Every structure is written in structure tokens, then in C-alpha cells.
Amino acid sequence: MTYPETIDALGVVDYDKWPVPSKFSYKPREFRENDVDIQIDACAICGSDIHAAKGGWGRPYAPVAVGHEIIGKVVKVGSKASSNFKIGDRVGVGARCFYCQNCDACDRGFENNCENKVSTYFGVDKESGVPTQGGDASHIRVDGHMVFHIPDSLETNEAAPLLCGGITGFAPLLDNNVTKGTKIGIVGVGGIGHMAIQFAKALGAEVTAISRTRSKEEDAKKLGATHFVASGDPESMKEHKGTLDIILNTSSSLSQSAIDPLVTLLRARGTIALISFPPADEKIELSAPTLLLPNLTVKGSALGTPEQTQYMLNFAAEHNIKPWVETFDINEKNLSDAWVHVESGKVRYRAVMTGFDKFFGDSRQ
Ligand SMILES: [Zn+2]
Ligand SMILES: [Zn+2]
Incomplete structure (x- = not known):
């Protein structure tokens, strides 16, 4: 049969x-x-x-x-x-x-x-x-x-x-009103991140790619990133401190050593959006002052609505996102x-x- x-x-x-x-x-x-x-x-x-x-x-x-x-x-x-x-x-x-x-x-x-x-x-x-x-x-x-x-x-x-990785990265851009001039940091130049960089750029945002080392810097810039931060390099992190409106974390690690320094890259009123599943035993801990004093927002996001998914496919075609x-x-x-x-x-x-x-x-x- x-x-x-x-x-x-x-x-x-x-x-x-x-x-x-x-x-x-x-x-x-x-x-x-x-x-x-x-x-x-x-x-x-x-x-x-x-x-x-x-x-x-x-x-x-x-x-x-x-x-x-x-x-x-x-x-x-x-x-x-x-x-x-x-x-x-x-x-x-x-x-x-x-x-x-x-x-x-x-x-x-x-x-x-x-x-x-x-x-x-x-x-x-x-x-x-x-x-x-x-x-x-x-x-x-x-x-x-x-x-x-x-x-x-x-x-x-x-x-x-685009059907899973694409919409996972694109929906939080729509939900957080990423638009012309938004300063966005995208953590992880990988399966989801490399699509999110292209989408954010096409929406008019100023994109900072964030990765442990500089090995993917050239790729990130080809994909549309204007800036690059090597998160494993304290100098690079210091240089970009307080510069971002929103951070999209596509990396699968949520360990404390990864999240604490990331938050320092946000401007006051900034948002960090988490979109990937870390190992089950990892949790995010942020101290109250870290969160309160700059009025930060922590958000989660899972996939996107069917309407957003069809919109994303049409948007990708229109903006030549590949x-x-x-x-x-x-x-x-x-x-x-x-x-x-x-x-x-x-x-x-x-x-x-x-x-x-x-x-x-x-x-x-
Ligand atoms: Zn998936
Ligand atoms: Zn339902």
C-alpha cells in the first residue's frame, strides 16, 4: 500500500x-x-x-x-x-x-x-x-x-x-514594532538568527549581530548587520553598552553568564525577547534593580500566528530574503x-x- x-x-x-x-x-x-x-x-x-x-x-x-x-x-x-x-x-x-x-x-x-x-x-x-x-x-x-x-x-x-525558523525570528519583530531606525541586537548568527538579521534589516532597523567570537562577522554583515559584537570579548561589549532598543536572543543558551552581560547592551526602556528553547534546567535570573532602574522588559515569543506566517512569506518574496x-x-x-x-x-x-x-x-x- x-x-x-x-x-x-x-x-x-x-x-x-x-x-x-x-x-x-x-x-x-x-x-x-x-x-x-x-x-x-x-x-x-x-x-x-x-x-x-x-x-x-x-x-x-x-x-x-x-x-x-x-x-x-x-x-x-x-x-x-x-x-x-x-x-x-x-x-x-x-x-x-x-x-x-x-x-x-x-x-x-x-x-x-x-x-x-x-x-x-x-x-x-x-x-x-x-x-x-x-x-x-x-x-x-x-x-x-x-x-x-x-x-x-x-x-x-x-x-x-522560513516555516519555523523564519517565523520564529520574524513574529517578535512585528510584535515589538521593529521598524525604520530601531536599534536591534540579534544574538546568535545561526539557523534562526541569520534569517532574523535579514528580516530586521528589511524592516529598516539598524542591526547589531551578537556572537561569541568574530568567526561569523563577515557573514553577519553580508546578511545585513551594520555592527558586530563579540560577546566573549569584554572590550567589544563595553563599546556597545547601552546602545540597543531591543535584543532578540536566538541562541539556545540562557545561562546566567550569557544573559547578564547582554542586558547591559540595552538602552533604558529596552526589551529582551527570548525565542529559543534552552536546556530544561536553565533559568533566567535578573536582579530587581537590573530590571527596574532602566524600565526593562523581558518577553517570550513562540512561532507566529498563521496570518503573520503568510505575511512573512510574502514579505520575504518582496524583499528578496533568502x-x-x-x-x-x-x-x-x-x-x-x-x-x-x-x-x-x-x-x-x-x-x-x-x-x-x-x-x-x-x-x-
Ligand atoms: Zn522548528
Ligand atoms: Zn485555541
């Missing part, structure tokens, strides 16, 4: 075999009138995928296909999704596959904070109880509300990383190599699995 009865996937069958994925098939939940089925052409690797595949969030179920930066073509459209999608449309799916439209957050338009959200993988479909499966697969079945149109001028491989990607044709060895490469921190700056037609050929139209 192949699609539409079953969907072929490549993922974690045995967590103890990390980093070696295996091929498997799963039976998708029933097709509903709001759904679209997508034949997948590319899926980028988010840091979360590595964490999930290694069992870092426990082992909710196996087999599981990770991957939630998905681009593909629509191959089936439910009756209620047909006003927005047609067969052949190029579309994307991100880290969530369901918002309830019925909780306080959804009612207020903050769907990304939905109490009943379901993740694209490591989630359970509310109605059927079927565990969700991600994008390292031949197809995916998703509620059309969570599916986005990809503008023609974005290349498939370059659009994929994630820097390394591509790998999907198969057991290459997915394993790509996971290890991403985990090592050496990827510049997003790994994207491609060539789905070759690997999943039998099940495709």
Missing part, C-alpha cells in the same frame, strides 16, 4: 539507534473537509528535530517522522478548503498542524498561543487520537488553516526554513549525516532535505 492509504516516511523507529533513521509507513487519520494533502518536495531541519529524534523531549511514540519546515504540492483538497487551495498549489507547513479557534488566545487572534494546539509531529490529533507525523515523508495531511501559499519568486529549498541553505538528498545515510551536521553547529545556516521524488518515488503521482 502507498498513498493515499498509507504515507511513507523516514524517521525514528528506535530512539536507541540515534542518529540512524529508518523507513516506515503510517496510516494517516481520516480526510476531513478542511484538509489538504500535500506531496512533499523539501523539508528543512530545525534544531527541534534533532532534540526530538534524540529523545530529548522523552519518547512519546515511535515510529515518528520529524521535520516541520515543509514545502510541497497540494494533491487533494477538502470541500471546505477549496476556496483557498487547488491541486498543484505550492504550499508550506510549519511546526503546528492545529489551532482550536475556540480558546481565549485564539479568540484574541493569538493562535500561536492556543491552549489546544497540536504540533506537526509529537502531537496527537484531538478527534482521532492518531499521533502526528512530520515532513520527512512522502506526504502530509493537514488542516488547511495551517497551510501557507509560497510566493512564486521563493525557491522551494530556500522557502522551507535563507542560506545546504541541501541533502533524502535517504537513510544523508538524513543521518544532515542531523549530525546540524547538531555539530557547522551548518551554514540551514540544512534542507530534497530529492523526495527519488526516495519516495513509488508512492508519488
Whole structure:
């Protein structure tokens, strides 16, 4: 059996075999009138995928296909999704596959904070109880509300990383009114940071890239940063003290040694926004005077709303924003190599699995 009865996937069958994925098939939940089925052409690797595949969030179920930066073509459209999608449309799916439209957050338009959200993988479909499966697969079945149109001028491989990493960096720029002249510091020139620098620049902000060492200074400036701070160098930190309106922390470390010095870079009334998941045992501690005397704000941000996500894709097309990607044709060895490469921190700056037609050929139209 192949699609539409079953969907072929490549993922974690045995967590103890990390980093070696295996091929498997799963039976998708029933097709509903709001759904679209997508034949997948590319899926980028988010840091979360590595964490999930290694069992870092426990082992909710196996087999599981990770991957939630998905681009593909629509191959089936439910009756209620047909006003927005047609067969052949190029579309994307991100880290969530369901918002309830019925909780306080959804009612207020903050769907990304939905109490009943379901993740694209490591989630359970509310109605059927079927565990969700991600994008390292031949197809995916998703509620059309969570599916986005990809503008023609974005290349498939370059659009994929926008679906999770891109919106994670872009939504807090919108939410914090980053605009012409805003002095923003972006911590971490990596998967999310390298996109956030481009977005902030396109919004007209004056961007300072902040990284431990100067090894990524040249890249940061190519991406649109005007200034560069080496946070491991006290002189560099002193030079930029009190210069920023907002700091976006994309780095996964929230350790005290990382946060305390960062806050000194803010001007009075500044904001530090945290957008990445640190190890579970890390907490932020700020003393009251540090926070009160300059009227600082600490904010968190998770992904973005569906409306912001579509806006981001259109904005990226309009402003020629392109994630820097390394591509790998999907198969057991290459997915394993790509996971290890991403985990090592050496990827510049997003790994994207491609060539789905070759690997999943039998099940495709
Ligand atoms: Zn992600
Ligand atoms: Zn909700």
C-alpha cells in the first residue's frame, strides 16, 4: 500500500539507534473537509528535530517522522478548503498542524498561543487520537488553516526554513514594532538568527549581530548587520553598552553568564525577547534593580500566528530574503549525516532535505 492509504516516511523507529533513521509507513487519520494533502518536495531541519529524534523531549511514540519546515504540492483538497487551495498549489507547513479557534488566545487572534494546539509531529490529533507525523515523508495531511501559499519568486529549498525558523525570528519583530531606525541586537548568527538579521534589516532597523567570537562577522554583515559584537570579548561589549532598543536572543543558551552581560547592551526602556528553547534546567535570573532602574522588559515569543506566517512569506518574496541553505538528498545515510551536521553547529545556516521524488518515488503521482 502507498498513498493515499498509507504515507511513507523516514524517521525514528528506535530512539536507541540515534542518529540512524529508518523507513516506515503510517496510516494517516481520516480526510476531513478542511484538509489538504500535500506531496512533499523539501523539508528543512530545525534544531527541534534533532532534540526530538534524540529523545530529548522523552519518547512519546515511535515510529515518528520529524521535520516541520515543509514545502510541497497540494494533491487533494477538502470541500471546505477549496476556496483557498487547488491541486498543484505550492504550499508550506510549519511546526503546528492545529489551532482550536475556540480558546481565549485564539479568540484574541493569538493562535500561536492556543491552549489546544497540536504540533506537526509529537502531537496527537484531538478527534482521532492518531499521533502526528512530520515532513520527512512522502506526504502530509493537514488542516488547511495551517497551510501557507509560497510566493512564486521563493525557491522551494530556500522557502522551507522560513516555516519555523523564519517565523520564529520574524513574529517578535512585528510584535515589538521593529521598524525604520530601531536599534536591534540579534544574538546568535545561526539557523534562526541569520534569517532574523535579514528580516530586521528589511524592516529598516539598524542591526547589531551578537556572537561569541568574530568567526561569523563577515557573514553577519553580508546578511545585513551594520555592527558586530563579540560577546566573549569584554572590550567589544563595553563599546556597545547601552546602545540597543531591543535584543532578540536566538541562541539556545540562557545561562546566567550569557544573559547578564547582554542586558547591559540595552538602552533604558529596552526589551529582551527570548525565542529559543534552552536546556530544561536553565533559568533566567535578573536582579530587581537590573530590571527596574532602566524600565526593562523581558518577553517570550513562540512561532507566529498563521496570518503573520503568510505575511512573512510574502514579505520575504518582496524583499528578496533568502535563507542560506545546504541541501541533502533524502535517504537513510544523508538524513543521518544532515542531523549530525546540524547538531555539530557547522551548518551554514540551514540544512534542507530534497530529492523526495527519488526516495519516495513509488508512492508519488
Ligand atoms: Zn522548528
Ligand atoms: Zn485555541
